[in-house]
């Protein structure tokens with residue numbers, strides 16, 4: 001029986017991913033801050049799913065993760081889904097710093113601990129949900145796009161480090177476009193929105209196949225390829241924004 005710990009499994013993409021892995025017979029440790037939501041998830045498949053609270057913004061989130069993995073007899077995959085995101089055209093500093101605390105500092109707490117765990121264990125698999133927002137700086141959500149870019153770069157760095165240290169650690173960086181979840185529920189209208197269960201199914205396939213990078217879905221693969229080609233002088237003039 002394979003096992004996975006998911007950080008950010010109380011709603012949205014993380015919850016749907018947890019359900020799919022449980023349906024496939026994996027042992028799932030579902031974590032987040034809202035324990036009532038995690039309990040609802042556990043009740044759907046109590047034989048496969050265990051739950052625990054982790055807040056990635058807490059200083060001890062890395063040791064909490066490692067303790068949980070130990071208590072549960074080890075894992076094959078650590079998956080970080082935890083994240084927040086808001087549009088911030090008004091440049092509210094508190095939105096920028098909160099986004100950074102969760103998506104940058106919190107992300108590094110989890111992923112660095114996972115790296116140490118798999119280095120000691122002799123191998124394993126780290127999967128993360130980043131976003132297509134990391135492709136370029138997005139004017140409507142500066143901290144969100146910058147932190148997602150950091151996540152992409154961090155995984156690239158750890159992949160290189162694992163090879164330098166001859167560690168058998170695999171990495172999967174999953175980059176969805178807009179998904180219908182609570183994260184987008186902020187009175188804005190977003191284009192090309194995708195169903196959360198379809199996105200989770202594609203994320204699970206990417207993890208099972210140990211894909212290195214997976215942009216979801218095919219339409220966003222075209223969009224991000226075009227974005228990547230745009231020179232800076234053009235990019236800053238493009239009206240890349242969600243509809244208000």
Ligand SMILES: NC(=O)c1ccc[n+]([C@@H]2O[C@H](COP(=O)([O-])OP(=O)(O)OC[C@H]3O[C@@H](n4cnc5c(N)ncnc54)[C@H](OP(=O)(O)O)[C@@H]3O)[C@@H](O)[C@H]2O)c1
Nearest residue numbers: 008010011012013032033034055056082083178179181183
């Ligand atoms: N929706 C989209 O369009 C979209 C597109 C691309 C990428 N993503 C990424 O997908 C991931 C999941 O987002 P979602 O769309 O599924 O939204 P969501 O339903 O709001 O899920 C966010 C998850 O992150 C957890 N989380 C937030 N802060 C946390 C913290 N401090 N510690 C631990 N867990 C925390 C939440 O759990 P608690 O609140 O219970 O802690 C929740 O389980 C995010 O990283 C997001 O950036 C989303």
